[in-house]
Amino acid sequence: MKNQEGDDVHIPNQLPDAIRKGFERQFWEIWYKGQTPKEREIKWLPGKRPAQVAEEFLEYLWLVCSCVEPAVLEIGVAQGQQRRFYFDLLECSFYEGLDINRDVAATMYGDSTDPDIIKLLMENQPDGWDIIFIDGDHSREGVRKDFDTYQQMIRPGGFLAFHDTHHDHWERVDGAAVLWSTIDKYRYENTWDIYHEADYTPYHKGTKERKQCGIGLIQMPVGAIE
Numbered sequence: 001m002k003n004q005e006g007d008d009v010h011i012p013n014q015l016p017d018a019i020r021k022g023f024e025r026q027f028w029e030i031w032y033k034g035q036t037p038k039e040r041e042i043k044w045l046p047g048k049r050p051a052q053v054a055e056e057f058l059e060y061l062w063l064v065c066s067c068v069e070p071a072v073l074e075i076g077v078a079q080g081q082q083r084r085f086y087f088d089l090l091e092c093s094f095y096e097g098l099d100i101n102r103d104v105a106a107t108m109y110g111d112s113t114d115p116d117i118i119k120l121l122m123e124n125q126p127d128g129w130d131i132i133f134i135d136g137d138h139s140r141e142g143v144r145k146d147f148d149t150y151q152q153m154i155r156p157g158g159f160l161a162f163h164d165t166h167h168d169h170w171e172r173v174d175g176a177a178v179l180w181s182t183i184d185k186y187r188y189e190n191t192w193d194i195y196h197e198a199d200y201t202p203y204h205k206g207t208k209e210r211k212q213c214g215i216g217l218i219q220m221p222v223g224a225i226e
């Protein structure tokens with residue numbers, strides 16, 4: 001598909017129902033892989049699943065699956081549970097997972113705001129990354145810095161996602177929610193406010209408290225940003 005200027009544009013989510021059903025089936029197989037029947041009943045299991053609301057993560061992956069053999073960068077990987085989705089579902093050609101904490105399952109260690117790390121990641125994909133998922137420092141300043149830095153590293157028509165755009169259960173980490181509510185979404189090719197209201201919390205077992213996360217997804221313009 002080409003835009004008016006004749007550039008190639010990915011139009012996500014235009015695939016037939018049967019493809020969506022197959023995609024969902026595969027997603028849930030990967031989501032529950034290696035878990036006991038008891039574990040499968042637990043909604044929040046970050047040690048064996050991504051620290052994500054499943055429905056939001058599925059929707060995000062579906063929207064970006066138009067990228068062919070994407071190069072994917074995840075900032076903030078924790079237990080490294082997103083990685084297998086990029087290989088097994090999106091068939092990525094390359095995955096890099098950056099984390100500041102050397103005890104976690106990253107492929108690269110360092111601070112996402114460190115100029116040397118930024119340089120390395122730029123050199124790694126000189127034509128730009130296809131997909132970047134920001135889920136590291138959740139403070140207001142931290143999310144803003146990552147957003148400003150990493151949107152420059154996405155190839156035209158590629159995707160930038162960031163987690164916790166509807167975060168409401170811990171004030172100290174409301175950076176993505178504040179940013180998402182203030183960015184000018186009309187500057188981009190497309191934006192999606194992915195949000196599934198969840199009735200559980202990640203770390204407060206047994207409470208009726210809600211856990212709101214949210215994934216903000218942006219498709220970068222094919223031309224220059226004005």
Ligand SMILES: C[S@@+](CC[C@H](N)C(=O)[O-])C[C@H]1O[C@@H](n2cnc3c(N)ncnc32)[C@H](O)[C@@H]1O
Nearest residue numbers: 050051076077078099100101111112135136137
């Ligand atoms: C919420 S967890 C990531 C969850 C993971 N993306 C998933 O879906 O399962 C946040 C991670 O970001 C890392 N982190 C925090 N600040 C960072 C920074 N400035 N640079 C890189 N990683 C950072 C933390 O060490 C932590 O492992």
